[in-house]
Amino acid sequence: MNASIVLLPGDGIGxxxxxxxxxxxxxxxxxxxxxxxFETHLMGGCAIDxxxxxxxxxxxxxCKNANAILLGAVxxxxxxxxxxxxxxxxxxxxxxxxxxxxxxxxxxKPHDCMLDASPLKREIVAGTDILFFxxxxxxLYFGESGLRGLSDGSEIAFNTMSYSTGEIERVVRxxxxxxMKRRKxxxxxxxxxxxxxxxxxxRVSERIxxxxxxxxxxxxxxxDAMAMHLISRPSAFDVIVTENLFGDIxxxxxxxxPGSLGLLPSASIGSDGPGLYEPIHGSxxxxxxxxxxxxxxxxxxxxxxxxxxxxxxxxxAAIEAAVDKxxxxxxxxxxxxxxxxxxxxxxxxxxxxxxxxxx
Ligand code: NAD
Ligand code: IPM
Ligand code: MN
Numbered sequence: 001m002n003a004s005i006v007l008l009p010g011d012g013i014g015x016x017x018x019x020x021x022x023x024x025x026x027x028x029x030x031x032x033x034x035x036x037x038f039e040t041h042l043m044g045g046c047a048i049d050x051x052x053x054x055x056x057x058x059x060x061x062x063c064k065n066a067n068a069i070l071l072g073a074v075x076x077x078x079x080x081x082x083x084x085x086x087x088x089x090x091x092x093x094x095x096x097x098x099x100x101x102x103x104x105x106x107x108x109k110p111h112d113c114m115l116d117a118s119p120l121k122r123e124i125v126a127g128t129d130i131l132f133f134x135x136x137x138x139x140l141y142f143g144e145s146g147l148r149g150l151s152d153g154s155e156i157a158f159n160t161m162s163y164s165t166g167e168i169e170r171v172v173r174x175x176x177x178x179x180m181k182r183r184k185x186x187x188x189x190x191x192x193x194x195x196x197x198x199x200x201x202x203r204v205s206e207r208i209x210x211x212x213x214x215x216x217x218x219x220x221x222x223x224d225a226m227a228m229h230l231i232s233r234p235s236a237f238d239v240i241v242t243e244n245l246f247g248d249i250x251x252x253x254x255x256x257x258p259g260s261l262g263l264l265p266s267a268s269i270g271s272d273g274p275g276l277y278e279p280i281h282g283s284x285x286x287x288x289x290x291x292x293x294x295x296x297x298x299x300x301x302x303x304x305x306x307x308x309x310x311x312x313x314x315x316x317a318a319i320e321a322a323v324d325k326x327x328x329x330x331x332x333x334x335x336x337x338x339x340x341x342x343x344x345x346x347x348x349x350x351x352x353x354x355x356x357x358x359x
Contacts, residue, residue, distance in 0.1 A: 012283025014072025044074025054091025134247025
């Protein structure tokens with residue numbers, strides 16, 4: 001197959017982990033006789049430095065024309081000034097919105113051989129296999145916002161959360177479809193005891209599930225309780241659907257089930273156009289430039305890219321199997337190594353995945 005893939009390495013550890021995922025994709029292309037055309041573009045802080053814009057027009061145009069996009073991470077202390085005109089993260093948000101990527105899939109499935117890497121007890125984590133659907137183009141992230149001075153010299157700021165019926169329906173429908181192909185259980189997370197927006201989520205999702213997915217076991221859980229259930233009985237959940245900010249927070253919490261943010265990939269999809277694939281972690285400024293970041297989340301994001309945007313299931317599964325094998329062999333970057341154990345570098349981990357794929 002012929003496919004064009006845009007790489008947005010971004011900032012911090014972004015370029016380090018993207019380089020390893022690119023090698024894996026190039027290996028897949030050679031092994032399965034595909035033509036992948038790679039183009040690398042600026043996004044995030046590096047784009048602010050070079051062009052004064054976190055999502056330059058050329059990067060956006062390239063993304064729109066691609067079959068799929070692989071992103072490292074954006075952001076970092078250099079661009080954190082609260083008074084700055086723009087921020088790296090604004091580029092990512094604009095990209096999601098421009099491409100209408102309203103559904104963010106974040107699988108949380110701890111590897112069996114990694115159960116001891118979790119800060120939670122083995123018996124709690126065992127058997128966990130959750131697929132989060134985080135709504136990605138609405139809610140507080142995209143609502144009206146503002147900041148103004150008050151007469152007493154203090155300030156007031158606001159962000160508003162709003163969702164339309166259609167925005168809720170489309171992501172709930174995708175989540176329900178995914179649940180039908182899995183263990184047929186859907187959990188919708190909201191804060192309907194307080195928020196009007198959540199009450200609309202509750203009504204709309206219940207209607208969709210009743211009318212279109214009657215076979216699903218469907219439940220609603222309040223977000224504060226979910227934060228607790230996620231670490232007390234994670235294996236009780238299958239597909240979880242929720243709004244943008246709740247999903248952002250719950251999936252970082254979920255990353256602690258496998259033991260590290262460095263293991264969790266994500267896929268942002270929704271429209272017929274290109275999907276965006278990225279690790280759920282950020283630019284990790286504390287370890288950037290040291291060559292010790294875990295590239296597996298980005299490599300697994302590349303597998304999701306092959307599966308969801310290019311329909312290459314065999315190749316995607318081969319990458320996942322290779323990652324499994326590498327972890328089973330005991331290879332560990334620092335974030336997942338036992339205390340005092342030897343850890344390998346980002347490049348060595350990437351190399352091990354390539355070797356496992358080649359067998
Ligand atoms: P972070 O995810 O970058 O890091 C949190 C912790 O996890 C750090 O201790 C880091 O070292 C560790 N970590 C993250 N990824 C790792 C990996 N692959 N291997 C090993 N350890 C890893 O979150 P943060 O520090 O809160 O944010 C840093 C910057 O990243 C901020 O500017 C934030 O806005 C941005 N960010 C970007 C994205 C994205 O581009 N999609 C996502 C989250 C945060
Ligand atoms: C993520 C990140 C982003 C988000 C930031 C960097 C805008 O935390 O992808 O989870 O909040 O969506
Ligand atoms: Mn996040």
